[in-house]
Amino acid sequence: MGDRKIRNEWEEWKDIGRRIEKLIREDVRRLADSAKPGDWKEQGKKIEGKVKSQIADAVGAEPDADWDEIGKNAKSSAKESVTDWAGAEPEDDWKTIGKKAEAKVKSQTADLVGAKPDDDWSSIGRHVESKLKSKLRDWLNE
Numbered sequence: 001m002g003d004r005k006i007r008n009e010w011e012e013w014k015d016i017g018r019r020i021e022k023l024i025r026e027d028v029r030r031l032a033d034s035a036k037p038g039d040w041k042e043q044g045k046k047i048e049g050k051v052k053s054q055i056a057d058a059v060g061a062e063p064d065a066d067w068d069e070i071g072k073n074a075k076s077s078a079k080e081s082v083t084d085w086a087g088a089e090p091e092d093d094w095k096t097i098g099k100k101a102e103a104k105v106k107s108q109t110a111d112l113v114g115a116k117p118d119d120d121w122s123s124i125g126r127h128v129e130s131k132l133k134s135k136l137r138d139w140l141n142e
Contacts, residue, residue, distance in 0.1 A: 009081050016058045024051060 027047055052070070053063040059073040079097070083090060086101040106124070107117040113127040 013058075020051065020054045020058070023054065 024047065027050065052067070056063050056065045056070050056073075059070060059077050061070045061073040065073070079094070080090070082088075082101060083092065083097055086097055086104055088097040088100045092100070106121065109115075110117050110119050110124050110127075113124060113131055115124045115127040119127075
């Protein structure tokens with residue numbers, strides 16, 4: 001469930017990026033078709049404002065937030081997503097979250113290849129090697 005949630009959140013972020021890019025392209029196309037040379041400075045500021053507002057909205061900040069606030073919200077959102085996936089606690093620091101994420105990756109990999117969750121990477125690697133050799137032997141003997 002957690003991996004699916006992270007994948008879904010990642011896909012949401014990618015979709016948000018695509019939508020923002022599409023809106024920017026539409027605005028620029030519209031401006032290029034209608035703007036007079038003297039209007040570009042004003043139009044550029046409007047585009048910048050629109051982009052900033054859309055990014056703010058994407059990270060849960062107020063539309064008129066400054067870049068520092070937008071950055072804090074983005075960092076908070078990223079930390080929340082990684083914390084949830086890794087099984088960490090909201091008050092954990094990044095070092096703790098990172099260690100829990102590494103442990104989860106190792107545990108999931110071990111589970112995938114039939115090793116114990118607390119095995120070290122060398123042992124996990126031997127399981128991978130053994131499974132691969134077994135599959136190759138089966139395939140060659142068919």
